[in-house]
Amino acid sequence: MRNTRIRRIVLDTGIAAAVVIAMGVARGVYSNELMLFNFIIFLALAQGLNIIYGFTGYLPFGYVGFYGAGAYGFALVVMHLHAPALIGMAAAGVAALVLAVILLPLLRLSGAYFAIASMAAAQAVYEIVANPDLEDITKGPYGVSLADVFAPAFSYYTALAILAATLLLVVWLRNSRFGMSLQAIRDDSISAAMAGVSVVRGRTIAWLLSALIAGLVGGVFAWHISVFYPDTAFDLSVSIFATVFLLFGGATTLCGPLLGVFILYGIYNVIGIAVPQYFQFTYGALIVLLVLFLPNGLVSLLTSRGIRVP
Amino acid sequence: MLIGAIIAGIVFGLYYTLVGLGLNLVFGVMRIVNLAHGDFLMLGGIAAWWLFTTLGLHPLASAGLVIVVFVLVGLPLYYLVVPRLLRSRDSEMLSLILFFGLSQMIEAVTTIGLGATERSLPPRLLGVGPIILFGTRLPKAWIFSAVASAIAVLLVYLYLYRTRLGTLTRAVMVSRDEALATGIDVNFVSAVAFGISIALAGVAGVFAPFILGSITPNMGVAINITAFAVIVVGTLGNPLGTLLGGIIYGVSLMLMQTYLSSWANLLPNLLLIAVLLVRPEGILGRRVRRA
Numbered sequence: 001m002r003n004t005r006i007r008r009i010v011l012d013t014g015i016a017a018a019v020v021i022a023m024g025v026a027r028g029v030y031s032n033e034l035m036l037f038n039f040i041i042f043l044a045l046a047q048g049l050n051i052i053y054g055f056t057g058y059l060p061f062g063y064v065g066f067y068g069a070g071a072y073g074f075a076l077v078v079m080h081l082h083a084p085a086l087i088g089m090a091a092a093g094v095a096a097l098v099l100a101v102i103l104l105p106l107l108r109l110s111g112a113y114f115a116i117a118s119m120a121a122a123q124a125v126y127e128i129v130a131n132p133d134l135e136d137i138t139k140g141p142y143g144v145s146l147a148d149v150f151a152p153a154f155s156y157y158t159a160l161a162i163l164a165a166t167l168l169l170v171v172w173l174r175n176s177r178f179g180m181s182l183q184a185i186r187d188d189s190i191s192a193a194m195a196g197v198s199v200v201r202g203r204t205i206a207w208l209l210s211a212l213i214a215g216l217v218g219g220v221f222a223w224h225i226s227v228f229y230p231d232t233a234f235d236l237s238v239s240i241f242a243t244v245f246l247l248f249g250g251a252t253t254l255c256g257p258l259l260g261v262f263i264l265y266g267i268y269n270v271i272g273i274a275v276p277q278y279f280q281f282t283y284g285a286l287i288v289l290l291v292l293f294l295p296n297g298l299v300s301l302l303t304s305r306g307i308r309v310p
Numbered sequence: 311m312l313i314g315a316i317i318a319g320i321v322f323g324l325y326y327t328l329v330g331l332g333l334n335l336v337f338g339v340m341r342i343v344n345l346a347h348g349d350f351l352m353l354g355g356i357a358a359w360w361l362f363t364t365l366g367l368h369p370l371a372s373a374g375l376v377i378v379v380f381v382l383v384g385l386p387l388y389y390l391v392v393p394r395l396l397r398s399r400d401s402e403m404l405s406l407i408l409f410f411g412l413s414q415m416i417e418a419v420t421t422i423g424l425g426a427t428e429r430s431l432p433p434r435l436l437g438v439g440p441i442i443l444f445g446t447r448l449p450k451a452w453i454f455s456a457v458a459s460a461i462a463v464l465l466v467y468l469y470l471y472r473t474r475l476g477t478l479t480r481a482v483m484v485s486r487d488e489a490l491a492t493g494i495d496v497n498f499v500s501a502v503a504f505g506i507s508i509a510l511a512g513v514a515g516v517f518a519p520f521i522l523g524s525i526t527p528n529m530g531v532a533i534n535i536t537a538f539a540v541i542v543v544g545t546l547g548n549p550l551g552t553l554l555g556g557i558i559y560g561v562s563l564m565l566m567q568t569y570l571s572s573w574a575n576l577l578p579n580l581l582l583i584a585v586l587l588v589r590p591e592g593i594l595g596r597r598v599r600r601a
Contacts, residue, residue: 059403105587111402112343116538117586123535124579133572236531240410247407281418287411291404292394 009175012254012310016167019043019258024160035269037156037224041217042265044163045242046249046257047170048213053243054251055173056206057186058107061115061239062122065103066096066211068234070218072129075144076137085149089158089219096215099125100208107203122234130230143229146222155224162216169209170254174310182206183252241265244287250297253309259298314446315568316561321448321456323560325514325521328459329533330540330552331466332510337546338483339503340392342405346413348533350380350508354515355525356420359429369435373458373516380512384505392504393497413530420527428524436520455517462513463553466506470549479503539582 023043026036045067053059073095074088083091106117132140173179182202184192193199222228249260264286268279294300299309333347354376361367361375395401395408436451443453470476478499482489490496519525536559544555562581566574 059406061406106583109586111400112406113542113586115403115406116343116535116542117583120535120539120579120582124576124583127573127576127579131572243407275422277418277422280414281422284411284414284416284418287414288391288408291398291408291411292391295398295404 005175008308008310009171012171012174013168015254015258015310016164016171019167020160020164023163024157027156033152033156037159039261039265040156040159040163041221042241042245042261043258044159044166044213044217045238046245046261047163047166047254048210048217049242049246050170050251050257051173051213052206052210053246054253055179055182055186056203058110058203058207059115059243060118060210061236061243062118062120063210063214063242064234064236064239065118065122065125066099066214067218067221067238068122068129068230069095069099069125070215071222071228071233072138072144072218072230073215074219074222075146078146078149079139079144080137082148085151085155085223088149088223089216092219092222093212093215096211096218097208099215100211104204104207107207119236119239122236122239126230126234129234138230141230143227144222146226149223150226152224155220159217159220159224162213162220166213167254169213174252174254178202178205244283247297248286248290250299250303250309253297253299253303255310256297256299311568313444315564317443317446318448318452319561319564320557321452321560322521322564323557324456324459324463325517325556326536326540326559327553327556328462328510328514328517330537330544330556331463331549332507332514333534333537334541334544334546334549334552335466335503335510336507337541338549339479339500340396341402341486342392342395343402343409343538344507345406345409345534346416346530347409347507347511347537348530349413349416350511351515351518351533352420352525352527352529353416354380354512355518356424356429356515356527357512358516359431359519359525362431362435369431369516369520370458373513376512376516377509380509381505384508385501387508388501388504389497392500413534417527417530424527426527428526429519430524431519433520451520455520458513458517462510466510466549469506475499475502535582536578539578539585542582543585 023036023040027033030036045063049060049063070092074092077083077091078085078088081087103118103121106114106121109117128134129138130141131138134140135142138144173182181192181197184195184197185199185202189199218233222233245260245264246257247260248264249258250256264283267282271279271282290297296303302309329351333344336342336344336347357376357379358369358372361372362369367375391408391412395405398404433449433451436454439450440447441450441453442448468476470480478489478494479502481492481494482496482499486496489499515525522529540555540559541552542555543558544551544553559578559581563574563577566577
């Protein structure tokens with residue numbers, strides 16, 4: 001029993017390491033750095049969403065709110081305090097955590113109510129950041145420029161480090177007592193509570209971890225891109241992409257979201273750039289078919305036959 | 311100014327009631343969220359625009375046509391998607407994702423076919439010059455849209471409370487399983503409700519150019535948030551609550567625009583969050599939420 005557990009952890013960690021190393025090597029081999037960077041962003045976001053949706057069953061449609069909060073947390077500190085980039089990254093994490101704490105009461109809602117309320121919350125943050133009245137602070141809808149700290153290589157590897165940490169977190173959740181208790185809460189919160197699991201504490205921790213990841217990813221996005229607008233930082237399609245990647249692969253697993261990003265975002269980069277609408281259409285159709293015929297994602301092709309997927 | 315904002319708010323509120331009503335009907339009957347609702351509204355607006363620019367059709371005639379066509383689209387769409395969706399483990403949650411996919415498809419097809427430009431209809435189509443109500447000058451097009459919305463809401467009320475099919479619909483709303491056990495053709499009742507819901511979105515779309523100013527292929531998401539705010543403030547699953555929700559929403563929107571205009575876009579979001587947290591069952595509601 002103990003041996004299988006160790007073997008699982010080694011296998012999961014190995015997969016995580018392989019992905020991180022591959023993305024690190026790819027930068028030296030392949031010249032389109034921005035595309036690789038976006039892959040890292042979505043790999044991390046899909047896994048961050050996995051932590052809250054896969055393990056607790058809450059699906060925040062407004063996940064991008066944390067990403068945008070992180071991007072603006074980074075931007076504000078760098079712009080106004082002229083802080084170095086790593087301090088900015090800390091600010092990104094703090095901004096997302098603060099927003100997550102403010103939104104904690106949303107966890108009292110369930111299902112569609114939660115999804116929609118979180119979307120409204122993300123929109124509300126966007127409306128505040130993009131408000132022309134706050135131009136002195138956030139530059140309003142006109143966007144920010146962070147040329148002072150521009151460092152493509154450093155920010156790329158920081159993003160990679162965030163991805164590595166996120167993947168390890170998912171490995172830990174999949175193999176730890178805490179992760180198991182989260183899944184128990186997701187499946188039946190009342191029974192879990194009766195078995196002595198602290199429901200509120202579990203959900204809160206998962207929510208904060210998930211928000212922290214999105215915030216850090218948003219911060220590193222701001223750092224790497226260095227010029228962006230509220231429309232890009234709070235683009236709802238960021239949430240949507242992450243959600244679809246996650247669901248397409250299969251939540252609660254390590255490989256599912258990875259597969260989802262590599263396959264779907266790969267397709268996007270082949271056909272989506274030229275005429276985004278063709279991709280949008282294919283994408284929409286894929287979502288519909290997925291929900292109707294494969295609601296538990298690609299990995300369910302194996303898991304439904306009793307095969308464990310890392 | 312205060313009176314003016316309140317009157318304009320009520321006029322807008324009637325329109326927003328129409329926007330939310332269909333969404334609420336579907337939620338009440340099927341317990342699913344049609345995230346493509348705003349896109350059907352957009353299609354209704356595009357239809358009105360197209361019928362006017364090519365055939366010179368009056369929006370009122372377009373509205374009639376849109377109702378018929380959209381009901382006919384809604385019925386097969388229901389049978390294609392919803393029964394299978396309702397059999398899944400967590401249909402309420404999955405419906406959000408499924409209809410989001412549908413909304414993306416609609417948006418993409420519209421953008422490919424017509425481009426992303428804004429389209430509008432001349433307001434003079436619905437009458438020239440203002441109407442003065444309690445000392446407030448309002449464009450005739452607004453009044454016209456509000457009256458049309460009120461009529462649509464009234465018709466839905468009559469359908470639900472004065473027809474046999476409406477009674478069956480309310481039975482399904484109360485309990486889908488018990489309705490099935492009593493021998494009601496649940497799928498047919500739901501399909502009709504779905505068709506009506508989409509037709510309501512279409513009609514709201516026909517009047518959208520006059521109230522909202524213009525139609526763009528990607529307006530669906532914003533409309534959805536507004537519609538959701540309206541029906542949550544009212545009460546999910548209670549079509550009459552939507553009227554209250556719409557008017558509360560319209561009046562507070564107008565007050566915001568009058569006194570704090572640059573922050574007015576925050577309103578639907580904050581209203582939605584506040585009501586969900588303080589009174590998730592809505593203003594008229596009994597407890598429906600399972601926490």
